[in-house]
Amino acid sequence: MILIIVGLVSIIGIVIVLWYFSTYNRLINSDNQVGNAFSGIDVQLTKRYDLIPNLVSVVKGYMIHEKETLTKVTELRSRAMSGKASDNEKIALNNQISGALADIKVAVENYPNLKANENFLHLQASLNEIEAQLAAARRTFNAMVTSYNNDVQMFPSSIVASNMGLTAKEWFETTEVKKGNIDVGSLLDK
Amino acid sequence: MVKEEIEWNRPPAKWNVEVTPEEYSAYYKSHIFPYFKKRIPQLELNNFIMSWLPLIAIGSFFIQIFLYFSVLPNLMISSSTASSTLTSSDAIWRGMLSIFVTVAITSFAYFTYSKEVSWENYFPSVIEKSINFIHPNLDYNARDYITFKDISASKIFSHIGSSEFDSMQRAGGIPTNHSTIKISKGEDLISGKVGDTTIAFSEVSFFHVPKASLRRGQLARDLAVGVASLAAEVLVNVAIHTASLSLGSGTARGIEVASRPSEVKFFSGVFAIVDFNKDFQCETFVIPKSSYMLNIKHSELSSNPELELENLGFEKFFNVYTNSQVGARYILTPVLMEQIMSFTSKFYYSKRHGNVFFSFVNSKMYIAVETYGIVDECQTGSERETRSHLDPKTLFQKAELEELKTGKVPKFVQNYYFDTTNFVGIVKDFDLNTRIWSKQLKKNEISKDTIYNLDGTVAYNLSHDKS
Numbered sequence: 001m002i003l004i005i006v007g008l009v010s011i012i013g014i015v016i017v018l019w020y021f022s023t024y025n026r027l028i029n030s031d032n033q034v035g036n037a038f039s040g041i042d043v044q045l046t047k048r049y050d051l052i053p054n055l056v057s058v059v060k061g062y063m064i065h066e067k068e069t070l071t072k073v074t075e076l077r078s079r080a081m082s083g084k085a086s087d088n089e090k091i092a093l094n095n096q097i098s099g100a101l102a103d104i105k106v107a108v109e110n111y112p113n114l115k116a117n118e119n120f121l122h123l124q125a126s127l128n129e130i131e132a133q134l135a136a137a138r139r140t141f142n143a144m145v146t147s148y149n150n151d152v153q154m155f156p157s158s159i160v161a162s163n164m165g166l167t168a169k170e171w172f173e174t175t176e177v178k179k180g181n182i183d184v185g186s187l188l189d190k
Numbered sequence: 191m192v193k194e195e196i197e198w199n200r201p202p203a204k205w206n207v208e209v210t211p212e213e214y215s216a217y218y219k220s221h222i223f224p225y226f227k228k229r230i231p232q233l234e235l236n237n238f239i240m241s242w243l244p245l246i247a248i249g250s251f252f253i254q255i256f257l258y259f260s261v262l263p264n265l266m267i268s269s270s271t272a273s274s275t276l277t278s279s280d281a282i283w284r285g286m287l288s289i290f291v292t293v294a295i296t297s298f299a300y301f302t303y304s305k306e307v308s309w310e311n312y313f314p315s316v317i318e319k320s321i322n323f324i325h326p327n328l329d330y331n332a333r334d335y336i337t338f339k340d341i342s343a344s345k346i347f348s349h350i351g352s353s354e355f356d357s358m359q360r361a362g363g364i365p366t367n368h369s370t371i372k373i374s375k376g377e378d379l380i381s382g383k384v385g386d387t388t389i390a391f392s393e394v395s396f397f398h399v400p401k402a403s404l405r406r407g408q409l410a411r412d413l414a415v416g417v418a419s420l421a422a423e424v425l426v427n428v429a430i431h432t433a434s435l436s437l438g439s440g441t442a443r444g445i446e447v448a449s450r451p452s453e454v455k456f457f458s459g460v461f462a463i464v465d466f467n468k469d470f471q472c473e474t475f476v477i478p479k480s481s482y483m484l485n486i487k488h489s490e491l492s493s494n495p496e497l498e499l500e501n502l503g504f505e506k507f508f509n510v511y512t513n514s515q516v517g518a519r520y521i522l523t524p525v526l527m528e529q530i531m532s533f534t535s536k537f538y539y540s541k542r543h544g545n546v547f548f549s550f551v552n553s554k555m556y557i558a559v560e561t562y563g564i565v566d567e568c569q570t571g572s573e574r575e576t577r578s579h580l581d582p583k584t585l586f587q588k589a590e591l592e593e594l595k596t597g598k599v600p601k602f603v604q605n606y607y608f609d610t611t612n613f614v615g616i617v618k619d620f621d622l623n624t625r626i627w628s629k630q631l632k633k634n635e636i637s638k639d640t641i642y643n644l645d646g647t648v649a650y651n652l653s654h655d656k657s
Contacts, residue, residue: 037515040516125626125627129627132468133520135520135523136520139519140519143500143515
């Protein structure tokens with residue numbers, strides 16, 4: 001009888017240990033996937049950083065009234081690239097960059113010559129491409145974070161996670177792209 | 191226009207169609223019907239001749255035998271014999287005369303049949319006229335189709351059949367004489383450019399020989415199986431023919447498979463290759479959950495992880511497999527997922543259609559829409575297909591002819607209108623002419639028959655080897 005109890009206890013113990021290790025490995029894997037997905041975002045962000053100076057240099061000759069936006073976007077870029085920013089700060093800065101770039105896109109509508117500029121068209125296509133890639137990378141990252149957070153927060157894997165010191169991660173959320181208010185009055189005046 | 195005439199295949203207002211059913215119906219009446227109206231008497235004559243030809247031949251032979259041997263036994267054929275009894279040479283002579291006259295009468299009837307107004311000539315010309323009307327930039331070729339080689343590039347069906355097939359494909363393509371896969375049929379290739387987007391689609395149907403059959407691959411056994419299958423095919427065709435005469439239209443899918451015991455049809459439908467508006471390196475497959483293909487082991491797709499996407503409605507209908515999570519999300523944007531759902535829903539309403547498969551490979555979008563019928567032009571089309579083994583020349587069904595005479599758009603043409611507008615509509619449905627991303631095509635160098643890669647190299651040429 002004692003032997004049976006000892007046997008059962010040791011079987012349960014072995015099962016628990018196996019479960020612990022497999023959960024541990026799954027969490028590590030999940031954590032790494034999140035990191036990997038974030039590096040995918042980083043690649044696209046870097047591409048966008050590279051594109052911003054070109055964009056600014058092409059549009060600044062045309063955009064007389066948007067100097068402030070252009071300065072802002074350049075400054076945000078330098079801060080995001082500085083290397084001092086944490087992941088969350090980086091996300092916040094890049095959200096601001098997205099907002100500023102959206103403002104520029106809206107403002108372009110007022111400059112027909114700029115819209116016809118071939119360099120600008122090429123840059124715009126590249127920027128759209130990066131934005132689309134960025135959106136894809138962001139969605140991948142968020143899917144990974146969801147899966148990771150489920151593991152970290154749901155019982156019983158949350159026990160292993162807390163032992164490992166893992167905490168839930170934040171999604172890469174974007175601020176709503178500002179469409180810009182169309183000044184109907186000025187359109188009618190023209 | 192009478193309202194009831196336009197009840198067919200009316201697309202909901204949100205669907206993009208180049209030509210509405212009303213417009214098409216008006217065009218049919220003014221441009222297509224008058225041409226055939228003149229030929230209806232000939233069509234009827236054709237039907238009469240082809241239906242009664244065996245009876246004419248047999249009847250004429252026996253009537254002559256009766257005449258020469260019973261009614262006119264004293265006919266002076268041979269001057270040497272005046273008696274009422276026939277010599278054996280006379281009998282042979284009279285018999286030969288019967289055969290000769292029979293052949294003459296039958297040949298006369300047969301040559302009165304005009305191939306010009308047969309189904310074979312009627313249907314392509316209706317399609318050609320319709321395509322010109324629906325989208326003038328598109329070319330139509332009745333005898334051409336998207337070959338299995340091109341279809342295999344989509345990798346939608348690469349996992350079908352055996353693991354041997356998979357490994358052969360991985361090793362560098364399928365030999366054309368490979369016995370596990372062979373394209374059985376294909377026709378009605380439509381190709382060209384809709385705006386900036388190159389598109390090609392055709393009806394295709396292909397079969398594979400199951401691995402089990404290949405294993406017992408001795409020559410003698412193969413021959414025996416071949417002979418048996420041929421015999422079975424003939425018997426089944428006769429049975430179908432008889433059944434279709436008594437039951438009217440409709441060929442069960444089961445019968446088609448049974449008619450080819452050594453081959454299993456794994457796809458029949460419409461296949462489209464479309465130039466996608468974004469450039470990508472990854473491979474992504476969107477396979478309907480209801481697909482029988484998901485049950486097949488050795489699936490190449492199963493080596494790719496299944497992707498979970500945010501759109502729950504989309505997730506409910508499709509499984510997505512990809513070798514790049516980010517790449518797949520780059521292609522399958524929330525908007526594109528909605529577009530896929532919307533496009534697929536067009537075919538859910540149609541009883542003729544089954545699953546809709548998508549694959550995104552090498553910057554191209556491939557769409558396969560399963561249809562029921564061997565080569566599906568319409569239900570009667572599949573009957574025509576099975577019947578063609580018995581008849582050297584294909585005919586209109588009696589019901590088809592009656593429908594044709596009314597001057598309204600016949601059912602089989604309606605079906606064709608539905609499919610063509612849906613496939614031409616791919617470009618609009620998926621917004622493929624919007625090219626705001628880095629994929630810029632060199633417009634001046636675009637040929638109607640060619641799909642280009644981003645770097646300007648030719649990715650797919652429709653005027654390639656059509657073997």
